[in-house]
Amino acid sequence: MIKTEGLKHSYSGEHEIVFPDISCMPSDKLMILGKSGTGKTTLLHILGGMLYPSKGTVNIGGQNMYTLAKSKLDKERGQNIGVIFQQSHFIESLTVKENIQLSLKLCEKSSDDERIHELLNALNIFHKKDNKTSQLSQGEKQRVAIARALIKNPALVLADEPTSALDDSNCEEVLNLLTEQSKERNAALILVTHDNRLKDYFEQKIILS
Amino acid sequence: MNVLQLAWKNILNKPLNLLLNLILFSLGIGLISFLFQLNTQIKDKFDNNLAGIDMVVGAKGSPLQMILCNMYHIDNPTGNININEAKPFLNPRHPLIKRAVPLSLGDSYQGYRIVGTEHSILDLYKGSIKDGRLFEKSMEAVVGSTAAKKTGLKLGDTFYSSHGFVQDDDAVHDNVSIKVVGILESSGSVLDQLILADTKTIWEVHEHSEENHAHSDSLEQKEFNLLDYPDKDITSILVQFKNRTNFQALNMPRNINENTDMQAASPAIEINRLYDMVGVGTNALQILAILISIVSAISIFISLFSSLKSRKYELALMRVMGAGPSKLFLLIILEGLILAVLSFILGIALSHIAMYLMSGSLSEAYKYDFDAFRFINKEWALLALALLLGFIASIIPAFIAYRTDIHQTLSKM
Secondary structure, X not given: OEEEEEEEEOOOOOOOEEOOOOEEOOOOEEEEEOOOOOOHHHHHHHHOOOOOOOEEEEEEOOEXXXXXXXXXXXXXXXXXXXXXXXXXXXXXXXXXXXXXXXXXXXXXXXXXXXXXXXXXXXXXXXXHOOOEHXXXXXXXXXXXXXXXXXXXXXXXXXXXXXXXXXXXXXXXXXXHHHHHHHHHOOOEEEEEEOOHHHOOOOOXXXXXX | OOHHHHHXXXXXXXXXXXXXXXHHHHHHHHHHHHHHHHHHHHHHHHHHOOOOOOEEEEEOOOHHHHHHXXXXXXXXOOOOEEHHHHHHHHOOOOOOEEEEEEEEEEEEEOOEEEEEEXXXXXXXXXXXXXXXXXOOOOOEEEEOHHHHHHHOOOOOOEEXXXXXXXXXXHHEOOOOOEEEEEEEOOOOOHHHHOEEEEHHHHHHHHHHHHHOOOOHHHHOOOOOOHHHOOOOEEOEEEXXXXXXXXXXXXXXXHHHHHHOOEEEEOHHHHHHHHHHHHHHHHXXXXXXXXXXXXXXXXXXXXXXXXXXXXHHHHHHHHHHOXXXXXXXXXXXXXXXXXXXXXXXXXXXXXXXXXHHHHHHHHHHHHOOOOOOOOOOHHHHHHHHHHHHHHHHHHHHHHHHHHOOOHXXXXXXO
8 A cells, every 4th residue: 555644845945846645555546637737747756766755755565665775765666666657668679578577677576478478468469579669559558568567566556647648549448458457466556647538537536736 | 687688688779889889899809919919929939949049150241131041031041151161160069069050041942941951950949750761861851841731742752942932943953853751740940841951952952053963973972071061151050059158158249240251140139129120010000909999999988878868768767667776887887898798709700810811921921830729818818908998988878877867867758
């Protein structure tokens, strides 16, 4: 589970953004909505152990993330948090499958071909497993990004505008896969977006302003 | 998929950059290695053939030429000396001289020099007979191992010598044939490249052609001794002193140069003079090779550095996926080191291939067999140099990668 308390952030003394407290149980789905400039990405990075907040705590699975030593934080982030970005970036020199294997290697989890194939199959991307990621379409890329985030069975999945680069049909498919697969793995899913198509998709919503 | 494999795939992903870096770097390494090879093998050859010779006595002229001609057989004689004048040095009872080997040059067979001398030359170069026996009378010859291999001369063969060093049909002494009675074991010295006969053989070959059998009888004696022919000439004498630090021995070359029509020179001094002269050329080449290596290190630096720009999201992503900063540092360093190792392997291969291709013409020019597949310790030092350059080239990009800030990089997507 994930729990935040009194999160505030300001960039080098500029005006402080105050974030509402968040609490998510395993398998919960939470949507964070907000116009650009309201600190959506900042919040997501704080939740994901990528940015030290000016104030407040982030608690994931009982660990207070920002009191950990830096190397421990790197490890916690790798093992417990899967992140999907608006524009998926991959290691260009690697194939789809190798990218997924690398994500396991970097968080020191063992690589299991069968599990990888299963997940790629479920995401309907198995046939592209030996392609370089530059050869994929946007929709395919997002599905690979989902596979990469979920293969390590994280406690928390963070998605930053995962659908904004997709057309309507791809948008729906990607979103369905994301929620299904997160639920199957008992992972809490937090989705940050300003995409109006998603508005009614999640029950739990936080609106930043 | 570990960091090393990832570094490898990253390098392969940019084939043109890889090619440019490999060509530059391996060219530098290859050139240095080639110079090492050439220097070491030439120096070894000169050192091997010093053979404990302390002094060479020959006709007046360039002392270096005299040494190159009489010890290394890569130049023409300075002229001849009269036996009468050389007599004191040929005397076996000379108090300072341990061994004196007379040489008579001037003829060759298929580019391999025929040397008129005595059996003692084998002691000088530690040569030994492999097949047959030593020459016992005139018109008998013993052939060095390389000369035998290249000319195809075998025991019992006869051949005609030709005047000078190069094969020239007009200069063949085709009225007197020389018989092969022995083949020498390979000794790694200049003996391998020579055809040995007694001094008389050289005289006879020339007198036959010049005077048509006129003197042949006068040379047919049972016990041949050079000192019995004071009016004849030889080319030089190779001298070993009994004690080379003896004061009188040290002064002997100067005495000869000042008081006789002959000249004496110390091989060690002349060869060092040669190193000094040729050294300038190899030094310039070495500097060029080092410059190429530095340029290639800069080229690796630039390609790693510019690749960071397009890979900054990849690097941030690796951080998101749990990689610590030191892993990114390691990744970039490994990319530099892999390039260095590949270049080293390619460079060494290039230099040995070049050595192999050139060994034919080199062995003609230097009368010495070059070994293309000999590896010298200095080449391992080159591996260290290559790794060092690879490391230096990648350390700044690696440090930039180390400092990748996830939030800053990713919020600019």
